[in-house]
Structures are given as structure tokens and as C-alpha cells.
Amino acid sequence: MKENEVTKSANSVKSILFSFMIFFSANITVNAQDDFLKELLNTADILNETLLEVTALSDDEENSIGIELEKQILSDMRVVRERKFDLKKIFNDMMSYVDRTNINYGYKVVSTDEVNAYAIAGGRMFFNTGILDFLETEDEIAFVMAHEIAHNELRHCIKRVQYAAIASSIDPSFGEIVQLAYGIYSMPFTKYDEYEADELGVWLMKKAGYDKQGAVDFFTKLEELEKEYGIDERDAVNDFISSHPTARDRRDRVKNM
Numbered sequence: 357m358k359e360n361e362v363t364k365s366a367n368s369v370k371s372i373l374f375s376f377m378i379f380f381s382a383n384i385t386v387n388a389q390d391d392f393l394k395e396l397l398n399t400a401d402i403l404n405e406t407l408l409e410v411t412a413l414s415d416d417e418e419n420s421i422g423i424e425l426e427k428q429i430l431s432d433m434r435v436v437r438e439r440k441f442d443l444k445k446i447f448n449d450m451m452s453y454v455d456r457t458n459i460n461y462g463y464k465v466v467s468t469d470e471v472n473a474y475a476i477a478g479g480r481m482f483f484n485t486g487i488l489d490f491l492e493t494e495d496e497i498a499f500v501m502a503h504e505i506a507h508n509e510l511r512h513c514i515k516r517v518q519y520a521a522i523a524s525s526i527d528p529s530f531g532e533i534v535q536l537a538y539g540i541y542s543m544p545f546t547k548y549d550e551y552e553a554d555e556l557g558v559w560l561m562k563k564a565g566y567d568k569q570g571a572v573d574f575f576t577k578l579e580e581l582e583k584e585y586g587i588d589e590r591d592a593v594n595d596f597i598s599s600h601p602t603a604r605d606r607r608d609r610v611k612n613m
């Protein structure tokens with residue numbers, strides 16, 4: 357594609373997206389900006405893969421976004437050393453099998469009780485001390501890490517940044533893209549993205565020499581935790597204890613993989 361064709365194509369995709377935005381803004385109620393963006397991200401996902409091709413960022417650009425975003429996320433968090441599991445070994449075992457070898461994969465352990473882990477664009481991952489306390493075996497943490505790596509292998513994280521950039525009315529600068537990314541990094545993925553990351557995660561953990569049973573055990577325990585939280589109290593932005601898909605649903609799928 358020539359450059360002007362790319363621009364033309366990007367503009368037409370943009371106008372389709374704006375039509376969707378108008379559709380949704382007509383249907384949303386007050387104070388629903390987050391829901392609106394969530395809805396947009398869900399819809400855009402189904403909307404058009406071309407959208408992603410014309411706005412594709414290079415791995416270097418993605419890495420730069422990841423580094424800046426990580427700085428912002430960590431600015432009000434305490435990074436701690438992990439002693440319970442050998443995360444470095446598990447991480448290194450997995451790195452031999454990633455496809456996106458130019459991505460700056462890495463992780464940090466942050467001191468927060470919430471049972472959660474998440475990934476951002478550029479391969480950066482965060483494990484809360486809450487989830488490490490919750491997990492019992494190396495196979496369980498191996499699955500959680502493989503799942504987070506999978507979100508980046510499958511470009512789920514950068515895809516959302518791309519959509520947010522397209523949806524913004526201006527042509528965002530690098531700094532503005534980082535701000536957009538900061539605004540959405542903790543939003544939940546679609547359930548299809550979660551299923552896809554579970555599937556690739558299971559593949560990756562097995563390749564790296566870990567037992568899939570760790571994934572099954574993790575979701576079994578998570579189901580118990582969900583009961584404690586109560587259906588309505590599940591955290592909408594948690595990568596694991598979210599309103600959809602449920603732990604039981606994910607465990608049943610993992611069992612059949």
C-alpha cells in the first residue's frame with residue numbers, strides 16, 4: 357500500500373469507528389465514560405482487523421510505550437523482591453518459546469493485597485504480592501505468568517492502545533499515546549481475549565516444562581475466592597476475578613485443552 361492509500365484507508369476506518377462511537381454515545385447514560393470506552397474496545401475488536409493493520413506500531417514503539425507506562429504505574433506502587441517462587445527461572449523458561457522476540461518482556465512484583473496480575477503493552481507484567489500469597493505451586497504461578505505473556509504474544513495490550521489512539525479526535529503524540537494507554541491499561545479484556553490467552557498460556561507453560569494441572573488448580577481455587585467476593589463484588593478490572601468469564605468456565609475450558 358502506498359502512503360496516501362494507507363492514510364485514506366485509515367481515515368475510512370476512522371469514520372466507521374466514529375459512527376460506532378456516535379451510536380454508543382447516543383445509547384449511554386450519564387457518567388458512563390468508562391463503560392463507553394469498554395464498549396468501544398469490545399466493538400472495535402469485532403469491527404475490523406484492518407484497523408489494526410493501518411495503525412500498527414513497531415515493536416520499538418510498543419516497547420517505548422511500555423517503558424513509559426510502567427514508570428507511571430509504578431510511581432505510586434512499591435516494588436518488592438519475591439522469595440516464595442523463583443519467578444526469574446519460570447520467566448526464563450518461558451522466554452525460549454515466545455514468538456515476539458523483539459518485545460521487551462519483563463516483570464515486577466508489587467506490594468498489593470489484591471489477588472491479581474496484569475500485562476501492559478511492550479511485554480511488561482505486574483504480579484501483586486496478593487496473588488503470589490494466594491498461589492501454592494510453581495505450576496500455578498507458571499500458568500499465571502504464561503497467561504500474562506500470552507496477552508502480549510497475541511497483541512491484546514497494544515491493540516487496545518491502537519483503538520484508543522484512533523478513537524481520540526486528534527493525532528496523538530507519543531506522550532499522548534502513553535496517557536491514553538495509562539487510561540485503559542487496567543480495563544478488562546474481552547472474554548474472547550481471555551479464552552485466547554488461557555489457551556496460549558497453557559500451550560506456553562507446557563512447552564516450558566510445567567504441568568497444566570497448575571492452571572486447573574488455579575481456577576479451582578479462584579472459584580472459591582469468587583464465592584467469597586460474591587458474584588456482584590467481583591472486580592470489574594481484575595484480570596482473573598472479573599465478571600466474565602467465570603473461573604469455573606475457564607477451568608472447564610482449560611481441562612479440555
Ligand SMILES: [Zn+2]
Pocket residue numbers: 503507545550553595
Ligand atoms: Zn487475562
